[in-house]
Amino acid sequence: MKPKHLLLKAFCKTMLELSEKSSLEEIQKLSFWKQGEKVAQISIAGPGNMNLVLRVKTDQRSVILKQSKPFVKKFPQIPAPIDRIQVEYQFYQILNQSQTMREFVPLILGFDPENHLLLTEDLGVGKDFTEIYSGKKKLRLEEVGQLVRFLNTLHELSVTDFPDNLPMRRLNHEHIFNFPFREENGFDLDTIQPGLQALSMKIKQDEVLKEKVAELGERYLSSGKTLLHGDFYPGSWLQVDSAIKIIDPEFGFLGDREFDLGVFLAHMDLGLQGEEILSRIVDQYAHPLDHHLLNQCRGVEILRRLIGIAQLPLQLNLEQKEELLKFAKHLILN
Template sequence: MKFTLEINSPKDQLQAFDCWNPNEIISEFSEVNDSNMNKVLRIHTNQRSVIAKQSRTFVRKFPQIPAPIERIQTEKRFYEEIQKDSELAGFSPRILAWYPESYLLITEDLGELGDFSGIYSQDKKIQQNQIDQLIQYLDQLHRLQPQDFPENLAMRTLNHEHIFKFPFEEENGFDLNTIQEGLQELSLDFKRDEKLKEVITKLGSRYLAEGKVLLHGDFYPGSWMDARKSVKIIDPEFSFLGDAEFDLGVFLAHADFGNQGKEVESALKSNYNNSFDWDLTQAYRGVEIMRRLIGIAQLPLNLTLSQKQSLLSQAKNYIL
């Protein structure tokens, strides 16, 4: 049976799923509005609440943009790998049910915890113990080398376009002055830097190449939930086997936006025990900083033009 999650779906359709306990009755459900890509509902019953996430052939917020529907299969497989590992299992929600023909995954509800996006406006800080946990998580995750993990190539191709290509094209049709007056002109220095672009192109090919270790693939504050004493990790739909340095670099880039780059760097150097290539990490870090400043996937940053300029120059140094 194929089922489409809608906020106006009749309750008895959800109730008809075979994942409920005896005497478990759905009382209400609501849409989780901060999801961009997928349909996410929180379903309350007389016993608990659960999260239902469904992928479609398009981006939820921008239905005219196509998106690979298999992404939820990757997410489910990733959670399965996590669950098998005693150190990682507690970091992510448990899978409760899976309806492959509907591209629908039902997981444990971690609660309305909130994520770490507040670090961009400096309203929030990642606490030291949370930084340590995020590093511990990556340290353990990057030891996993699951067989036959999905390539997730369609999702990677989508990301590749928005990380390594589009932001650096001079004629991409995206007027950065609509984000901040003067940003378009500022971006030209980087868009016209052939040496820089050559290195970024090579890095992009690495991102698309086959790797060995399991990555989260979207390791940024929107994927970390704040459970106060701990952090929880969700949304692994961009995961794949690749360069561990990609997760590390993205983490550092977002820490830079929150002014916590140095703290994360030192936690990484003392608590991340896998061998890794620092220059490659820095290169991914630099590209992530740049694409968030001059690409389409903008962040709720509170920075002046000159602060953006110095971040962009710093990012260029990281890359070269």
């Protein structure tokens, strides 16, 4: 029989395993609250692809409570490193120290690493930018300016002490550089769009392309010098009261700045945002670039979003997707 203190610890951890149906009583037991502060309301705060994200309203304030699980929330069948919340905490902690960066990210209000919980300020009810995929939204030039300003400032920060985040990078590596390019990966793309599976085989059977993608994947897993967001796409941008906030940096690491910028450009391609937007992004980006590496990062992100498991709500016909696949291949090989 386990000693009583170990049983008590196990019981407490079970009580702190939160869910979308967590009760007020469960949340009230957390150590984050001020003396006499009462939890009044709990709701889901956004889709939360990776983590459980709750909006908690008390009799004094509204806050965001996030908990990481040992799996991907959107795809529970995919295991994920539970300590990713530590990376997010450290990312915000660094950016909270910069006056410019504080404009873009939430303030940290509390952190419980044992129970994988992070408490931040509530930025307010907003919308992400995934409507660009449906043709309902075109980025305005001032929005492009805000997004590039974030990357410019982030990429100039002098950061040496940051987690290597290898467990999360290995997870991402599998779904960016490996899974989409395996001929037999168990994912029938015709369930997404009839005819897409056949199109994907032109990519999956191109050995020269796959060799280049594998080389890029090895570079992704190596160490770099620039602090990256690691998943800089429209689902991580939040429009709140005419300002843009940047969230969900659990894939952050020290790497090549071209990765963040390449992902940004790829999603402008996928959202059919047009050449003016693409040119404005590159023109306003302030740091030196390896343009060949940038093109490769851009190309592989397009490919993995079209033929990988991390699908987007794209409103593209098969011919448009075929053109994007060809374009992405050209970016990687040329």
